[in-house]
Amino acid sequence: MASLRSRIALALIRKKLPEIVAGDPVAELGDGLHIAVVGSGSPLPDEKRGNPCVAVIANGKVYVVDAGEGASETINRMGIDAGRIELLLLTHFHSDHIGGLGSVNLQRWVAEGTDTPMRVLGPPGVERVVKGYNDAYRLDRSYRTAHHGEEFVDPAIGAMVPEEFPVPDEGEANVVLEDDGLVVTAFEVDHSPVTPVVGFRFDYKGRSAVISADTVYSGNLVKASRNTDLLLHDALSQELLLMVAKAQTDAGNPARGKILADVTDYHATAPQAADAARQAGARALALTHVVPPLPLKGLEEVYLADAPKRFDGPLWIAADGDLYSLPPEGGLKRSNLIKRR
Ligand SMILES: [Zn+2]
Ligand SMILES: [Zn+2]
Numbered sequence: 282m283a284s285l286r287s288r289i290a291l292a293l294i295r296k297k298l299p300e301i302v303a304g305d306p307v308a309e310l311g312d313g314l315h316i317a318v319v320g321s322g323s324p325l326p327d328e329k330r331g332n333p334c335v336a337v338i339a340n341g342k343v344y345v346v347d348a349g350e351g352a353s354e355t356i357n358r359m360g361i362d363a364g365r366i367e368l369l370l371l372t373h374f375h376s377d378h379i380g381g382l383g384s385v386n387l388q389r390w391v392a393e394g395t396d397t398p399m400r401v402l403g404p405p406g407v408e409r410v411v412k413g414y415n416d417a418y419r420l421d422r423s424y425r426t427a428h429h430g431e432e433f434v435d436p437a438i439g440a441m442v443p444e445e446f447p448v449p450d451e452g453e454a455n456v457v458l459e460d461d462g463l464v465v466t467a468f469e470v471d472h473s474p475v476t477p478v479v480g481f482r483f484d485y486k487g488r489s490a491v492i493s494a495d496t497v498y499s500g501n502l503v504k505a506s507r508n509t510d511l512l513l514h515d516a517l518s519q520e521l522l523l524m525v526a527k528a529q530t531d532a533g534n535p536a537r538g539k540i541l542a543d544v545t546d547y548h549a550t551a552p553q554a555a556d557a558a559r560q561a562g563a564r565a566l567a568l569t570h571v572v573p574p575l576p577l578k579g580l581e582e583v584y585l586a587d588a589p590k591r592f593d594g595p596l597w598i599a600a601d602g603d604l605y606s607l608p609p610e611g612g613l614k615r616s617n618l619i620k621r622r
Pocket of ligand 2 (some may be wrong): 323324375495505570
């Protein structure tokens with residue numbers, strides 16, 4: 282005889298399950314451009330923040346920008362149906378931005394209604410990365426098809442299709458995608474010695490958002506972000522990260538200390554991101570790729586430093602699940618797709 286506790290748990294889950302399975306928050310979003318932060322962290326283990334990934338939603342279609350480890354799990358926790366993923370865009374090929382590619386593709390492949398392979402757009406290097414994932418998942422694909430049948434798990438659409446675009450020249454932004462009124466432009470940013478790295482601007486029905494990718498302060502980004510409604514910018518705290526680096530070195534881990542200290546030279550700080558937002562005339566700024574983890578609420582002020590003085594629009598530290606909605610008629614609505622469920 283099952284315990285009372287387990288019978289109650291079973292009854293609750295039986296009641297809730299149909300609602301969870303049928304839930305489709307993307308269908309409920311009104312018209313407009315919607316920016317959903319899937320992972321707001323970095324490769325540093327962080328119990329609150331996943332590896333970088335953003336889902337941009339327009340016309341009911343989802344355009345995923347980068348897919349760090351855990352991306353598909355968080356996309357699922359946000360209630361976003363993987364079958365709605367139209368394509369994936371990559372900013373660069375650091376492991377924290379590509380580690381979840383295989384899983385995002387798998388979830389999309391087996392989702393209801395997908396009948397095309399997933400396109401993966403990126404700068405030079407994208408073909409190599411996508412080919413590697415396709416090879417690594419080749420056996421898995423064959424098992425899935427053998428088990429469930431070609432009708433349900435079509436082998437013709439299981440592998441991703443890479444599409445390379447050239448890196449725009451200094452100061453330029455090139456259109457890399459036009460789809461149902463959505464225009465995506467790419468511009469080069471500065472994450473040296475890592476190259477190429479591009480940021481993306483999304484324009485739809487008079488609203489826009491920019492995703493910085495990993496970068497220090499970038500004049501190219503300021504130019505490409507002119508009057509944008511939302512700038513989602515990479516930011517770390519040098520003060521906090523150097524403190525962690527020193528603690529590692531002092532604890533007898535000099536290699537770990539050096540690697541952490543090196544990280545400070547190829548990401549912007551929150552004040553630098555605020556400068557970029559102010560100079561671009563951005564209407565709102567959200568900081569992401571949060572480094573190091575901020576386990577205590579009070580550390581958020583340290584992370585921001587004097588950023589709020591440098592940018593007088595709305596300024597947030599992004600969290601996993603955050604949704605920024607930009608309807609055609611104007612305004613910005615902020616909510617969280619994980620907390621909403
Ligand atoms: Zn990077
Ligand atoms: Zn990164």
